[in-house]
Amino acid sequence: MNPAEEDLPELSPAERAAHAWQFDVAGFGELGQRRLKGASVLISRIGGLGGMVAFQLAAAGVGRLILAHGGNIRPDDLNRQLLMTHDRIGTSRMDSAIERLRALNPRLEIVAEPANVSDANADRLVAQADLVVDCAPLFAERFALNRAAVARRVPMVEAAVFDLEFHLTTFVPGQTGCLRCLYPEANPGWTRRFPVLGAVPGVVGSMAALEAIKMIAGFGETLRDELLVCDCRSFHVKKLRLHRIADCPECGAL
Numbered sequence: 001m002n003p004a005e006e007d008l009p010e011l012s013p014a015e016r017a018a019h020a021w022q023f024d025v026a027g028f029g030e031l032g033q034r035r036l037k038g039a040s041v042l043i044s045r046i047g048g049l050g051g052m053v054a055f056q057l058a059a060a061g062v063g064r065l066i067l068a069h070g071g072n073i074r075p076d077d078l079n080r081q082l083l084m085t086h087d088r089i090g091t092s093r094m095d096s097a098i099e100r101l102r103a104l105n106p107r108l109e110i111v112a113e114p115a116n117v118s119d120a121n122a123d124r125l126v127a128q129a130d131l132v133v134d135c136a137p138l139f140a141e142r143f144a145l146n147r148a149a150v151a152r153r154v155p156m157v158e159a160a161v162f163d164l165e166f167h168l169t170t171f172v173p174g175q176t177g178c179l180r181c182l183y184p185e186a187n188p189g190w191t192r193r194f195p196v197l198g199a200v201p202g203v204v205g206s207m208a209a210l211e212a213i214k215m216i217a218g219f220g221e222t223l224r225d226e227l228l229v230c231d232c233r234s235f236h237v238k239k240l241r242l243h244r245i246a247d248c249p250e251c252g253a254l
């Protein structure tokens, strides 16, 4: 996950200027910035949740984002999908997202997959990434991404929103359990349409981006083996201990 210092890219004057204020973050520094620049992060869906992850990682200076999301912008996307704009309703979500991300950070390299993650593309996408962030609403997509991430031993930040509650954790194949350890079966209550106020995925999307930044830059404490659960109706936060399932069909053999 963390390449040797001599293998990391150097920073250009423009990158030093753009990210100067975060060099002073304790434990991050210039080395953390070079680690971000050298990293490739796959984000599964760039809607309300993943769009915020992508926006924050672009702002932070991650060098390469691999973005997977299909379909065209609909009016009912716009309460939460902040990379999409009203004037582009009916056009590609991916095209709008790329334009917004490049407007923020023109140095960002983007690999666009204008389709949602599935068993057909998951391995090809994960193979290009140092870290994946799962922001998909449907279990079929989540399980496909988890399967590929475990097989390739790529860490996965897992974020989910329902109503005013959000969940966040990080799986590290071979060290922690995986999504199937947490959810052995798909939850039939998770459908494409779910109750959501955009500020909730905005909050957990930023937290998932921060978790990704900590994983890549190698500082702070991450949510390995812990599930952070926040009820935004009350802002009550709790952390639940997670465990590996010995006979998990995905990660049991690692």
Ligand SMILES: [Zn+2]
Residues within 6 Å of the ligand: 177, 178, 179, 180, 181, 182, 245, 248, 249, 250, 251, 252
């Ligand atoms: Zn597992």
